[in-house]
Amino acid sequence: MIRHVVLFTWTEDATDEQKAAVAPELRKLPAAIPQIRSYTVGPDAGISPGGHDFAVVADFDSVADFETYRDHPVHQAVIAERIKPIMATRAAAQLSL
């Protein structure tokens, strides 16, 4: 299994509306990209100080399925329209489990 992990911080200029739109848009992706095995996304819960603003954990059966998701036009559209305009930093890694 490939577990894809991403953390974002948002820009200071990002509005609450822009920030709130990211999770609902990402949660549409499993219906469009059947290679996604499991998908958890959302804003930081604010439990520990100094956290990043948003997290994605996505599981795939194979590297090929992860790459299909990564490069999928529906996913790329959410990145371009919802994430990139408010993204300050992005950190990512993939675990092979």
Added chain:
Amino acid sequence: MIRHVVLFTWTEDATDEQKAAVAPELRKLPAAIPQIRSYTVGPDAGISPGGHDFAVVADFDSVADFETYRDHPVHQAVIAERIKPIMATRAAAQLSL
């Protein structure tokens, strides 16, 4: 459920031996900290360029269980002895699912 997500990068001075020691030490934690519900850790698989070096995804039933893990002396010992000496950057967030 609380899903705790962490990404690390290691320093340029970190040795292969130091980097290889992190995952086995972290994987001992579920036996010592029963509040951990699910625990996946490991180095980046090298699939996508520009990735962070290491990821942790840990699940807990509650905020209290996460905090028990976060502050547990056995966990803090791994952080102090294995992670901090080679840590360049750390990014983290908690999802409330």
